[in-house]
Amino acid sequence: MLRLAIVFLIIALVAALFGFGGIAAGAAAIAKIVFFIAIILLLLSVIAGGFRGFK
Template structure:
């Protein structure tokens, strides 16, 4: 998921460089949403891994 975030971020930067502000804003918005989903899932996996103990 982090890979998709980086891809959309690069697309947003390239689109902004060429002046396509609408596309850049959309790609940046998608990248932001994917990044926050990644952070939430990452924290859930860390917490779940902390509760799972191997005896």
């Protein structure tokens, strides 16, 4: 999922380079959302793994 955020970030950077403001803003927003979802899933996985180790 983090790879998907990086892909959208690259799309946003390329679109900004060519002057497509709307496309760049949309891709950057999607990249930000996907990145935060990946971070939340990572934290949940670490917490679940920590509880699994206490048995």
